[in-house]
Amino acid sequence: xxxxxxxxxxxxxxxxxxxxxxxxxxxxxxxxxxxxxxxxxxxxxxxxxxxxxxxxxxxxxxxxxxxxxxxxxxxxxxxxxxxxxxxxxxxxxxxxxxxxxxxxxxxxxxxxxxxxxxxxxxxxxxxxxxxxxxxxxxxxxxxxxxxxxxxxxxxxxxxxxxxxxxxxxxxxxxxxxxxxxxxxxxxxxxxxxxxxxxxxxxxxxxxxxxxxxxxxxxxxxxxxxxxxxxxxxxxxxxxxxxxxxxxxxxxxxxxxxxxxxxxxxxxxxxxxxxxxxxxxx
Numbered sequence: 185x186x187x188x189x190x191x192x193x194x195x196x197x198x199x200x201x202x203x204x205x206x207x208x209x210x211x212x213x214x215x216x217x218x219x220x221x222x223x224x225x226x227x228x229x230x231x232x233x234x235x236x237x238x239x240x241x242x243x244x245x246x247x248x249x250x251x252x253x254x255x256x257x258x259x260x261x262x263x264x265x266x267x268x269x270x271x272x273x274x275x276x277x278x279x280x281x282x283x284x285x286x287x288x289x290x291x292x293x294x295x296x297x298x299x300x301x302x303x304x305x306x307x308x309x310x311x312x313x314x315x316x317x318x319x320x321x322x323x324x325x326x327x328x329x330x331x332x333x334x335x336x337x338x339x340x341x342x343x344x345x346x347x348x349x350x351x352x353x354x355x356x357x358x359x360x361x362x363x364x365x366x367x368x369x370x371x372x373x374x375x376x377x378x379x380x381x382x383x384x385x386x387x388x389x390x391x392x393x394x395x396x397x398x399x400x401x402x403x404x405x406x407x408x409x410x411x412x413x414x415x416x417x418x419x420x421x422x423x424x425x426x427x428x429x430x431x432x433x434x435x436x437x438x439x440x441x442x443x444x445x446x447x448x449x450x451x452x453x454x455x456x457x458x459x460x461x462x463x464x465x
Contacts, residue, residue, distance in 0.1 A: 189359060191352075195375045198350055203327055205355035209297070209320060215356040218269040218297050222262065222454040223416040225274050225430025225442065226255040231421075232276045241335065242312060242343040243305050245279055252282060255449040260289045262452050268296035272431070274418035275314070275365045275389040277302040287319055295321045302416070303331065303364050303387045311345040316362050316387050318353065327351040331364040332371060350379070358382030365389060368415075369397035376401065380409035388431075389418040395429050402434035410436070 193200050204210075230248035234241050246252055256278075263271060271290075278286060283301045290299060303316035314331035330347025353360045360383040363371070368386045376384070384405065388394060398415050405411040412435045419428040430442040430451035442453040 191379045195378055200350050202352050209355055218267045219456045220268050220454055221270040221414055222268055223272045223414050223431035224259055224450050224452045225418050226450050228252055228255045228449045236343045239339040240343040241340050256286050258447050258450040260293050264293040270298050271296040272300045272385050272414045272416040273302040274416045275303045275387040277418050279304050291323050297321050300362055300385045300387055314344045316364050318362055327353055329362040333366045368401055377408045381411055384411055384413045386415040388415050391420050391423050392426050
């Protein structure tokens with residue numbers, strides 16, 4: 185670790201599991217050698233197909249998956265422009281087959297040090313969880329985070345089994361967590377401040393209110409722990425007339441949002457972190 189830290193192993197009904205990154209990632213210069221972080225959201229019209237009876241919501245596939253493949257091509261091309269520290273894609277954006285296709289192509293193109301290839305509803309034995317993976321530059325899965333707080337909007341209830349733990353990864357970045365959308369906004373007020381992670385990677389799907397909630401929590405964590413927060417957001421159909429935000433990076437009290445003029449298939453934000461400060465590429 186960059187410094188010693190003390191944190192809870194249990195907080196308000198949620199366990200905290202601590203893991204250590206493999207030795208090939210823990211060299212003192214591993215984190216600094218790759219400066220850029222990148223978040224992206226898709227603008228291809230593909231949406232999760234609800235396989236449950238409303239008002240419940242559960243999805244095992246996308247409607248318009250062929251269009252999402254075009255978005256993956258744009259992401260791989262952008263990654264290939266230079267070595268990345270981190271790539272984060274949105275919640276419910278890549279079902280397992282597309283997720284695995286992306287990871288294979290990233291390995292060929294020169295994978296980021298750390299990648300969160302979105303999240304999706306996945307079978308885990310006899311249970312269905314909303315699951316996000318953290319994968320390293322060798323294609324090794326470092327942790328699997330299960331969403332703790334299911335979506336609940338008006339009458340719509342996400343039909344998943346809630347996770348029961350926060351997975352925390354120790355490495356040259358300090359401490360790192362993956363928080364799926366609502367878990368970052370609302371999880372047991374005070375949990376993130378108590379853990380004070382150095383890096384938070386957030387696959388999200390939401391509207392302007394969701395992004396405002398992410399920004400408030402990121403601001404709180406900046407004051408508590410100077411955290412770097414990377415949010416990849418997939419805008420929902422109720423976004424309205426406001427400019428659709430596909431992601432943001434928060435550090436040192438500043439915010440960068442995705443450029444709405446990127447490409448037809450995907451909106452990308454790529455920023456460089458150097459000397460503790462971020463500068464837009």
